[in-house]
Amino acid sequence: MAGPTPMGISRDGQEGGRKPSFFGGSEVGAAYVLLLPMLVLFGCAVVYPLVETVVLSFTDMRGMAAGKWVGLKNYGTLFADPNFRAALSTTIVWTLVVTALSVGIGWGLAIVCSLAPRATLVFRVMFFAAYGVAETVSGFIWLGIFRPDTSGLVNAVLAGIGLGDWTTAWLGNVSTALWCLMAAYAWTQVGLPLMTCFASIQTIPKTLFEAAYIDGARSASIMRYIVLPLSMPGLRVAIFINLLNALRAFDMIFVLTGGGPVRSTETIGYFMFRESMLQFKLGYGAAATVVLLVAVVVISIPAIIKRTAEAT
Amino acid sequence: MSVVLPTFVESAIPVLDAIIKVDIGSFLLMDREEASHRGRNLNMNMSGSQKRPARLSSALFVALATTSTALVTTLGGALAAPKGELVVVNWLGGSELATMQAFEKAFTEKYPEVTIKEIPITWSGDARGAIRTTLMGGEKVDILINTWPSFRQELVENGVLRPLDDVWTAKGWDDKLTKSWRDLGSVDGKVYGIPYNYGDRSGLWYRVDTLKTAGIETPPATWDELLATFPKLKANGVTPYIVPGKFWAHAEVFETLLIRTAGADASRKLGAHEIAWNSDIVKTTLKKWREMLDAGCCADVATMLGTDWDNASDIVLKDAKGGFFLLGMWINNRAEENYGLKPGVDYGLVQFPALGLGHDADSSVDAKEFNAVTSGQNPEAADAFLDFAISAEGSAIFAKAGLASPSKATDSSLYGPVIRASNDVVAKADVVFVLGDRLPAELGDEYRTQLQKFLQDPSDANIDRVTDALEAKAKELY
Numbered sequence: 001m002a003g004p005t006p007m008g009i010s011r012d013g014q015e016g017g018r019k020p021s022f023f024g025g026s027e028v029g030a031a032y033v034l035l036l037p038m039l040v041l042f043g044c045a046v047v048y049p050l051v052e053t054v055v056l057s058f059t060d061m062r063g064m065a066a067g068k069w070v071g072l073k074n075y076g077t078l079f080a081d082p083n084f085r086a087a088l089s090t091t092i093v094w095t096l097v098v099t100a101l102s103v104g105i106g107w108g109l110a111i112v113c114s115l116a117p118r119a120t121l122v123f124r125v126m127f128f129a130a131y132g133v134a135e136t137v138s139g140f141i142w143l144g145i146f147r148p149d150t151s152g153l154v155n156a157v158l159a160g161i162g163l164g165d166w167t168t169a170w171l172g173n174v175s176t177a178l179w180c181l182m183a184a185y186a187w188t189q190v191g192l193p194l195m196t197c198f199a200s201i202q203t204i205p206k207t208l209f210e211a212a213y214i215d216g217a218r219s220a221s222i223m224r225y226i227v228l229p230l231s232m233p234g235l236r237v238a239i240f241i242n243l244l245n246a247l248r249a250f251d252m253i254f255v256l257t258g259g260g261p262v263r264s265t266e267t268i269g270y271f272m273f274r275e276s277m278l279q280f281k282l283g284y285g286a287a288a289t290v291v292l293l294v295a296v297v298v299i300s301i302p303a304i305i306k307r308t309a310e311a312t
Numbered sequence: 313m314s315v316v317l318p319t320f321v322e323s324a325i326p327v328l329d330a331i332i333k334v335d336i337g338s339f340l341l342m343d344r345e346e347a348s349h350r351g352r353n354l355n356m357n358m359s360g361s362q363k364r365p366a367r368l369s370s371a372l373f374v375a376l377a378t379t380s381t382a383l384v385t386t387l388g389g390a391l392a393a394p395k396g397e398l399v400v401v402n403w404l405g406g407s408e409l410a411t412m413q414a415f416e417k418a419f420t421e422k423y424p425e426v427t428i429k430e431i432p433i434t435w436s437g438d439a440r441g442a443i444r445t446t447l448m449g450g451e452k453v454d455i456l457i458n459t460w461p462s463f464r465q466e467l468v469e470n471g472v473l474r475p476l477d478d479v480w481t482a483k484g485w486d487d488k489l490t491k492s493w494r495d496l497g498s499v500d501g502k503v504y505g506i507p508y509n510y511g512d513r514s515g516l517w518y519r520v521d522t523l524k525t526a527g528i529e530t531p532p533a534t535w536d537e538l539l540a541t542f543p544k545l546k547a548n549g550v551t552p553y554i555v556p557g558k559f560w561a562h563a564e565v566f567e568t569l570l571i572r573t574a575g576a577d578a579s580r581k582l583g584a585h586e587i588a589w590n591s592d593i594v595k596t597t598l599k600k601w602r603e604m605l606d607a608g609c610c611a612d613v614a615t616m617l618g619t620d621w622d623n624a625s626d627i628v629l630k631d632a633k634g635g636f637f638l639l640g641m642w643i644n645n646r647a648e649e650n651y652g653l654k655p656g657v658d659y660g661l662v663q664f665p666a667l668g669l670g671h672d673a674d675s676s677v678d679a680k681e682f683n684a685v686t687s688g689q690n691p692e693a694a695d696a697f698l699d700f701a702i703s704a705e706g707s708a709i710f711a712k713a714g715l716a717s718p719s720k721a722t723d724s725s726l727y728g729p730v731i732r733a734s735n736d737v738v739a740k741a742d743v744v745f746v747l748g749d750r751l752p753a754e755l756g757d758e759y760r761t762q763l764q765k766f767l768q769d770p771s772d773a774n775i776d777r778v779t780d781a782l783e784a785k786a787k788e789l790y
Contacts, residue, residue, distance in 0.1 A: 063444065063466050063470075063753070064444055064447070064448060064466060064467065064470040064472065065466075065469070065470060146618075147623075148611075148614070148615045148618040148619055148623070149615075149627070149633070168612075168614050168615075169611075169612070169614040169615040169616075169617070169618030169619070170618070171558075171618045172557075172558065172613075172614040172615055172616065172617035172618020172619065173614035173617075173618070174614075174617075174768075176614075254436065254437070257558075258437070258558065258559055260558065260559070260617065260761075260764065261557075261558075261614075261617035261618070261764060261768075262617070262761060262764045262765055262768065263761060273437075274757065276441070277437065277438065277441035278437055278438050278441070278753065278757050279753050279754040279757050280440070280441065280444070280753045280754070281754065
């Protein structure tokens, strides 16, 4: 039983001689019909809340009281708010350091794993598993590691090796809390760069390495001129995803420090939560959300345009 | 719902039912003019002999009518017994959640025609955010558990809560709760909150063996005695006083010192911003706290800011590495259930030492209450639930779980020694609700952050900065 299918392909797999008729004779129409359920879901789950958030950011809604339209006032207040400015600079440091750390370590581990792929399978799985663990769960693991007393792993190790004077409340100390948080968060994010870079490195032909050795290239040169450029596709994906993840990070900060001590680990993501859910300034919190959204879009759009252009 | 009636009443029901249907029913069916007219005609047309049996029958009628009315009321009450679904927003966790569920189970056993649907709230940081989301999301809720007076105020202002004055009168709750509890649950003179448990928040928790090992036979009763314990405890490798400054629990120290320094009334006024945050009262309180810090009470500032209330509890009561900490009565349950300690034997609670400034009997308390929500579909069941909470039967469930009930109907023999001692103190004290829970959320958050800043630098100059910042925030909000 052969005949044209909706997409104009006959049931026996051959191109039909005429355009489909099931969706009104148009491929574009068919495409829209097929997309419709997804578009409806996307509209309800993403677009509508997004629009609502933007509208909310122009009101002074607090708690359960209905908000009044205040125009751009929230945005003006936001950029004059020293806490927001501090959160903004913390976010920049946090995003750059976490991305650099996680991608750098992931790339380094990918190279190590590439030297003996089979032998490192267990370690690769272990590193990637951390990526699969919920951030909140990871947060509680790190909470135990950084406990202020000597039952915390870090302090216990320091005390054990005779560095008892170095023990401190890592998450209660303004000068160490952010760095501890960044280390903990980077650990959870290493898995993805490891896998993407490992996959890229695996695609490098062995003949290139052989040729390089024969030409007398040293390890550093091989890294710089062969491994780095040829693992760039995996590296680019990892940087892009980890950058966005870092920008949106919340769970780990919430569990480990709650933005403290004294707001020293507060990123925009946490600032938004504090203003909306602890201080109940929903309009103001929404304005911070929109700023974060703009940052994510600004970072994402060029990458998406580039990838789309490459694909077409 | 089954109601047990005496046998004679049960046998009279069909008779009375018939009378009600025939006599009263036909009488009620007449309009007022017709009834009056018929009555006149009856009297006018009767002779004296005829009137006697008529009087008798009238007397019988009145007696039967009275009895039947009483029965109708009884039966009506039985018929109006709560039934259907009761929706409860429950954000409690741990042992408190278990207690609440035991209470709900007991309620449904008493009212088997009621089923309870819990809306469990998952939250972190502050449950109010999640409760708001639930209420604003259109959930039909009958009962809400609340512990923040400022939140109650907000809900009332937005028409979320149902006033309970009429129910209070109808159910005779004056017999169960004192006027001060009624006032504590009221907003603008109307009652909205029915408290079901409360706790002393001005007491220091300690472990008996920790103090004994350090040569401290009795817990400190005065400020000087408290300061004198610090070197003894430190000499034993114990941090004398644990300040859990990570999120909010460090504020308890400030609030108790404020009450001891300036009294419960000052705390009330500060909460209402009738006293400025940069007034001498607040500064003196912070300087008193500094005296403790200078006396070596506590760990370094990083440790204080890295310690949460549960860590403090573990350090003092489980690990015996801390001398004292100040927190609410839920610690009692934690000590018994989680650490397996015996109240009064292994651990104790002592009121924060006297400063001798005339406010040593004042105390800070917290309370949990039930609110009836206007969106609820089952107000009868909600009212019965509230009534059950302060009944002897209901309050016993909380008492057995180590939670003090404000109800006068509670059997006080159910309390353990720690709760009993704290109740005695609170009963004699001028009590005020926890300050942090009375403040607008925005100020409450700023208040805790500024107290962390104080802990970082307790100098006079920083006390000025901290109090000025709080006053500036308060001025924005009041």
